[in-house]
Amino acid sequence: MNEIRAIQASQMKEEVDQFKVGDTVRVHFKIVEGKTERVQAYEGLVICMKNSGVGKTFTVRKNSYGVGVERVFPLHSPRIVKIEVMRPGKVRRAKLYYIREKIGKASKIKELISKKSDEAAREEVQA
Template identity: 65%
Template sequence: MNTLQKFEKDYAAKLEAKRAVPKFTPGDTVRVHVKVSEGQRERVQAYEGVCIARKNAGLNSSFTVRKISFGEGVERVFPLYGPIIDKIEVMRRGKVRRAKLYYLRERRGRAARIAEDTSVSSAPASTDKK
């Protein structure tokens, strides 16, 4: 591991200590709370949609969220460790067999629906063994 990789790993750990990044994969429905500045005011806006792609590249990691707004598909790419993200919530887990869900761009309505993954529980598992 070279010096730059070590620095990025330490910096990412420091950022995760400030704001926890949940484990999510493409197919999951996520709600991203984004800081929006309007003039002098700053507020938090929620952006909820399906994660269709994830790029894992250390500090440069990002993910793409797609939602349907007023009948039109809208995609937004968020940097995972970006300062504009207040928090990320996983609303539901999706069951998919692809890493990139770009095929959802051509699908509408029921065809674009993703099956829910019921095998993964959202509650933390207990650690006591019987």
């Protein structure tokens, strides 16, 4: 059992970008086409996170020309270059599968505004 855990620990990334369900993220990942390798960005809403440890995955959903597209990414994959949080979301569910049925404005998630950025905005207005 300890051997399995040791192998899993060696496969995990040291620093993983912090994000949660409901955040809008941009995932930069490597694509291999023949002998060339390029980085492609995929931006969308994180609708679920599953499993733990090395097998942890997250699903990102976006609308592409009016069609909903979902992609599942392994969190500790060596193909993921970086994950950027574009907009933190405020949700009260762990799985946002209900977003699949929503269309247009109904599929929007409230934005989480941190207290630090709110205080900075107030200071900017006063100055």
